[in-house]
Amino acid sequence: MSATSTSLLRRVTPAGWTALAWCVSTLYSFVVQIRWPGESLAPWGDKSHQAEPFAMRPRELALLLLAAALLGLACWALTRRPLGAVVLLVVSALLLTNGPFHTTSIAPEQYLPVCVALSAATAAAPRKISLLAVGACLAGLFGYLGVRLALGLRIGTSVEAVVLMMIAVAWVVGNSQRQERLHARNVRSRAAEQAVTAERLRIARELHDMVAHNIGVVAIQAGAAKRVMETQPDGTRRALGVIEATSRETLAGLRRMLGALHDTESAAPLAGLVDVDQLVANVRDAGVRVDVEWRGERRPLPPEVDLAAFRVIQESVTNVVKHSGTQQCRVSVVFAPDDLSVVIVDSGAGHGKGLGTGYGVAGMHDRVKLLNGDFRAGPRPEGGFRVTARLPLPTRA
Numbered sequence: 001m002s003a004t005s006t007s008l009l010r011r012v013t014p015a016g017w018t019a020l021a022w023c024v025s026t027l028y029s030f031v032v033q034i035r036w037p038g039e040s041l042a043p044w045g046d047k048s049h050q051a052e053p054f055a056m057r058p059r060e061l062a063l064l065l066l067a068a069a070l071l072g073l074a075c076w077a078l079t080r081r082p083l084g085a086v087v088l089l090v091v092s093a094l095l096l097t098n099g100p101f102h103t104t105s106i107a108p109e110q111y112l113p114v115c116v117a118l119s120a121a122t123a124a125a126p127r128k129i130s131l132l133a134v135g136a137c138l139a140g141l142f143g144y145l146g147v148r149l150a151l152g153l154r155i156g157t158s159v160e161a162v163v164l165m166m167i168a169v170a171w172v173v174g175n176s177q178r179q180e181r182l183h184a185r186n187v188r189s190r191a192a193e194q195a196v197t198a199e200r201l202r203i204a205r206e207l208h209d210m211v212a213h214n215i216g217v218v219a220i221q222a223g224a225a226k227r228v229m230e231t232q233p234d235g236t237r238r239a240l241g242v243i244e245a246t247s248r249e250t251l252a253g254l255r256r257m258l259g260a261l262h263d264t265e266s267a268a269p270l271a272g273l274v275d276v277d278q279l280v281a282n283v284r285d286a287g288v289r290v291d292v293e294w295r296g297e298r299r300p301l302p303p304e305v306d307l308a309a310f311r312v313i314q315e316s317v318t319n320v321v322k323h324s325g326t327q328q329c330r331v332s333v334v335f336a337p338d339d340l341s342v343v344i345v346d347s348g349a350g351h352g353k354g355l356g357t358g359y360g361v362a363g364m365h366d367r368v369k370l371l372n373g374d375f376r377a378g379p380r381p382e383g384g385f386r387v388t389a390r391l392p393l394p395t396r397a
Contacts, residue, residue: 014120015075018089022071026096029109067092072281074117082121086133089114090140097144103161106144109135115170115304122174125183130174137167145147151217195244201366213298218243242285271314272306273333288321296335305391308367309333309342312375315360316344324348324385339373339392347384364389 012020051211074088093110118137122130136244141163148155225239280290301309313331320329334341361377364387373391380386 013079014117014124014197015078018078018085018113018117018120019075021072022092023090025112026067029096029107063095067095068083070095071113078117078120079124082117082125083129083133083136085275086114086117086121087136089117090136094140094144105155106141106163107159108162111141111163111166114140114168119170119177120165122171123177130171130178134167134171138164139169153171218246238285242282246282271310272301272303273310273313276313276331276333279310279317283317283321286321287327288317289308290317291328291330293330293332294335295332298335301340302394305340305393306372308371308373308391309340309365309389312342312364312387312389313344315364319360319385320344320346320348326384336393339377339393342387342389343382345384346389360389 006150045150066088070088074085074092077088078085093106093114096110097106114137118130118133121133125133145155145160222239222243225236225243229236276292280292283290313333317331320326324346326346329344329346329348332341332343332345334343364377365375368389368391371391373389375389377387378385
C-alpha cells in the first residue's frame with residue numbers, strides 16, 4: 001500500500017468507518033435475503049420474499065429510516081459520548097432485524113457497525129466506559145434471544161455465536177490500540193524526562209568546568225598577590241590583572257550560558273580546541289607551564305566532540321594547578337583517521353582524589369562515555385597523574 005493510500009485511510013474518522021460499515025452491512029443484508037433468478041433454495045433453506053429494498057411496506061421503511069437516523073446520531077456522539085453511541089447502534093441493529101430484514105437472528109453483518117464503534121470506543125475511552133459498551137452489546141444480543149425464546153420463536157444459535165465472537169474481537173482490538181497509545185505516551189513522557197535530566201547534567205557540567213577552572217586560577221593568583229603584596233608590587237599588579245581578566249571571562253561565560261538557555265537560536269558558539277591557547281595563557285599566569293603537542297592532521301570536529309575534548313583538557317589542567325603541586329604538565333592532542341585522543345600528564349604528587357571522587361573526574365568520564373569514547377584517569381607508576389580520553393570521529397567520505 002502506498003504512502004498516499006495510507007494517509008487517506010488515516011484521515012477517515014471512527015465515525016466515518018462506522019457509517020461506512022453500516023451502509024455496506026445494510027446493503028449486504030438486503031442482497032443476501034433476495035432470491036435471485038436461477039438460485040436454488042437448498043441447502044440454505046427459505047429466503048424472505050419480503051426483503052425487497054425497493055418494495056418495502058410503510059412500517060419497514062419507517063424502521064429503516066429510524067435506524068439510519070440513529071446511525072447519524074451515533075456517529076455524532078461517538079467521540080463525545082462513546083457509550084451512548086454504541087447503545088444507539090445496538091438499537092439500530094435490532095430495528096433492522098425486526099423490520100426490513102425479517103430474520104430469525106441478529107446476523108453478523110448487522111452487528112458489524114456496532115463492533116466498529118465498540119472498537120473505536122474501547123481504544124479512546126477509559127476502561128470503565130469500554131466495559132459498559134461491551135455490556136450494552138451483550139445486552140442487545142442476549143436480550144433479543146431471550147425475547148424470542150420467551151415468545152416460543154426460533155433462534156440461530158450458531159449465528160449468534162459468531163456475533164458474540166465479533167464483540168470479543170472488537171473489544172480486544174480496541175483495547176490493544178488503547179494499550180499501544182498509552183505505551184507510546186509513557187515512552188514520550190520518559191523520553192522528555194530523560195531529555196530534561198540530560199540537559200540539567202550538561203548545564204551542571206558546563207558550569208563546573210567553566211567556573212571551577214577560572215575560580216581556581218583566581219584563588220591561586222589571589223594567594224600569590226597576598227604573599228608578595230609588600231615586597232613585589234609589580235607581581236601584585238600582574239596577579240590582580242589576571243584575577244580581573246579571569247573574573248570578566250567567567251562572568252561573560254555565565255551570561256552566554258544564560259542567554260543560550262533563554263534563546264537557543266541565538267546561542268553563542270561552544271568552546272573547543274581553538275580555546276586551548278587561551279587556556280594555556282591563563283594557566284601560565286597562574287604559575288604552571290603547559291606544553292601542548294599537536295599530532296596528526298588537524299581538521300574540523302563535530303561540536304560535541306570538540307567541546308568534550310576541550311573540557312577534558314581544561315578540567316585536567318585545572319586539577320594540575322589545584323592539586324598536583326607541580327609547575328609543569330604536558331598535553332597531547334592526536335588526530336587519527338577514526339578518533340581523537342587527548343592525553344594530559346603531570347609529574348606532581350597526584351591530584352589528591354581518586355577516580356569517582358568529586359565532580360571533576362566523574363564529569364570528564366561522563367562526557368566521554370556519552371560520546372561512546374574511552375576514558376582513563378589515575379596516578380602514574382613513575383609519579384604524577386595521567387588522564388587519557390579517546391573520542392571516536394565520524395568516518396570521512
